[in-house]
Amino acid sequence: MTPVTTAAERGRPARPQRTPRPVRAVQYVVLVGVAALFLGPLYWLVTTSLKPADEIYQAPPEFWPTTLTWENFELAGQAAPFDLFFLNSTFVTVVGTALKVMNAVLTAYAFVYLRFPFKNVLFLGVLGAMMVPGHVVLLPNYLTVASLGWINTYAGLIIPGIGSAFATFLMRQHFRTLPREVTDAASVDGAGHLRTLWQVVLPMSRPMLITVLVITAVEEWNQFVWPLIVTNTVQMRTLPVGLLLLKDQEGPTNWGTIMAGAALVLAPMLVIFFVAQRWIIGGITAGAVKG
Amino acid sequence: MIAVFAYWPIAYNAYLSLTEWNMIAVRPTFVGLADYARTLTDPAFHQTLWTTVVFTGLIVAGSVVIGLALAVLLNLPLAGRGFVRTLSFAPHVPSGAAVATLWLFIFDPGYGMVRVLLDPLGITAPNLVNDSDGALVALVLVYLWKNIGFAGLIYLTGMQSLPRELDEAALIDGAGAWTRFRRVTLPQLRPITFFLLITTVIGTFQAFDVIAVMTNGGPGDATTTLSWAIYEEGFEAFDAGRAATISVIMFVILLVVTAVQVRVMERRVHPA
Numbered sequence: 096m097t098p099v100t101t102a103a104e105r106g107r108p109a110r111p112q113r114t115p116r117p118v119r120a121v122q123y124v125v126l127v128g129v130a131a132l133f134l135g136p137l138y139w140l141v142t143t144s145l146k147p148a149d150e151i152y153q154a155p156p157e158f159w160p161t162t163l164t165w166e167n168f169e170l171a172g173q174a175a176p177f178d179l180f181f182l183n184s185t186f187v188t189v190v191g192t193a194l195k196v197m198n199a200v201l202t203a204y205a206f207v208y209l210r211f212p213f214k215n216v217l218f219l220g221v222l223g224a225m226m227v228p229g230h231v232v233l234l235p236n237y238l239t240v241a242s243l244g245w246i247n248t249y250a251g252l253i254i255p256g257i258g259s260a261f262a263t264f265l266m267r268q269h270f271r272t273l274p275r276e277v278t279d280a281a282s283v284d285g286a287g288h289l290r291t292l293w294q295v296v297l298p299m300s301r302p303m304l305i306t307v308l309v310i311t312a313v314e315e316w317n318q319f320v321w322p323l324i325v326t327n328t329v330q331m332r333t334l335p336v337g338l339l340l341l342k343d344q345e346g347p348t349n350w351g352t353i354m355a356g357a358a359l360v361l362a363p364m365l366v367i368f369f370v371a372q373r374w375i376i377g378g379i380t381a382g383a384v385k386g
Numbered sequence: 387m388i389a390v391f392a393y394w395p396i397a398y399n400a401y402l403s404l405t406e407w408n409m410i411a412v413r414p415t416f417v418g419l420a421d422y423a424r425t426l427t428d429p430a431f432h433q434t435l436w437t438t439v440v441f442t443g444l445i446v447a448g449s450v451v452i453g454l455a456l457a458v459l460l461n462l463p464l465a466g467r468g469f470v471r472t473l474s475f476a477p478h479v480p481s482g483a484a485v486a487t488l489w490l491f492i493f494d495p496g497y498g499m500v501r502v503l504l505d506p507l508g509i510t511a512p513n514l515v516n517d518s519d520g521a522l523v524a525l526v527l528v529y530l531w532k533n534i535g536f537a538g539l540i541y542l543t544g545m546q547s548l549p550r551e552l553d554e555a556a557l558i559d560g561a562g563a564w565t566r567f568r569r570v571t572l573p574q575l576r577p578i579t580f581f582l583l584i585t586t587v588i589g590t591f592q593a594f595d596v597i598a599v600m601t602n603g604g605p606g607d608a609t610t611t612l613s614w615a616i617y618e619e620g621f622e623a624f625d626a627g628r629a630a631t632i633s634v635i636m637f638v639i640l641l642v643v644t645a646v647q648v649r650v651m652e653r654r655v656h657p658a
Contacts (some may be wrong), residue, residue, distance in 0.1 A: 133473045140488045155502050230613050231637045232594035234629050235618045317481035319595035335483035360484040368479040
């Protein structure tokens, strides 16, 4: 292992004394330990879902599985309609994310580029909504959705979430950093607001847009309490809620099947995370450090 | 949309908290402050409050302290630290329900990883989740596993954006590594700590999915927090008035906590 990377060197000026070797060795041991702490459980999940039952239930269980099988996934599919859960989750995530981000972009555009009465008061209202804990408004939102007749429908699952104060806030902050001259030039050239937004503002905002899209999609996919209360038939459940059903049904006797279900819920988001991590991490730290 | 699903509900909630309603009758019956009197004098509710405080306190303290330690480690010039940073953040991304299911398996005293790890040491694996003291510990461990990478990442970003000059000046003055960390780095990280405190408190108060999967607020009511109580009263016992009352109490607590933290930090960050 090379002890010092150049990128790290650049950040810190030459030190008067070098770190002694034993200290560095201990640091590496801790680093590996930390890695194992986070990777271990995920490794266990993936391998268990692919192990035949006898390798899970032998003592001690097989650490490096010798035979891989899709059997657990088939069993999970037989125990609960995971294909339906998957479709529901995908539909809710795609439509919900699209509506939410579109709404946030249009609202943010209006706050930055249009003049209208009470603009600042309204923006304060949006900011304040970020402080409203979602769990506090669970019951009234449920009753509102019930009075609209949306219980156990896709509308009930999706619509209450499409006003996102956080996404609106991130987009507005970003739009404000764009040079005013470019949008002014667009309007001089006769472009309407929608055209300016679509052809000028959005292309300049691509990194922030991707960040907001990815974070929103992960949130939608992971939603738990809202789908739990607003749906009441197996056919309308989303993956995280379906996993709860599977766990209750298979109990502690069928860990292979349950882990296969958990892998179905977890894997898509982990894949998105590893592919898009620079946008996710960028967005989260931007919100924290500037905020 | 924000008005309909964020502000209107607060008002509606406040109204419901003054009523008694089983959600079957056509409309709620107005009972004034009776729900508050009933809730605030109920020993079970005191227990719920206490559980929430312990649960939140452990997770907030753990996230901040361990997150800071992780950031210090990842700020050292070690090969592979970028990879470990990504790994430690990974559990923050997936659904709490899936993570909780995974840990339920890990904690399984019969076939879980705890047994695999403890058996060779001659220790019998504890049945954490079904133990009235252990269940809360299990929940705290899972939330910490999920959140430490997030706290660490925020601290790390903060550390790397600090100006080098102060640290170097202290070094020239002969300050050791620990003194420089305590007296120079830590005070400059206060705004970050403040951000983490507020977001973690608000997040932990609303923690629900891991509780729902792992313990259902039990065994008994050992892990019944405010957020679980809202669900239980509202959607299992169909006591709308009571659920709304607990929601209002939770909202007020969070407002007060945030306001106090803002005041304290303003004084510390910008001393008069």
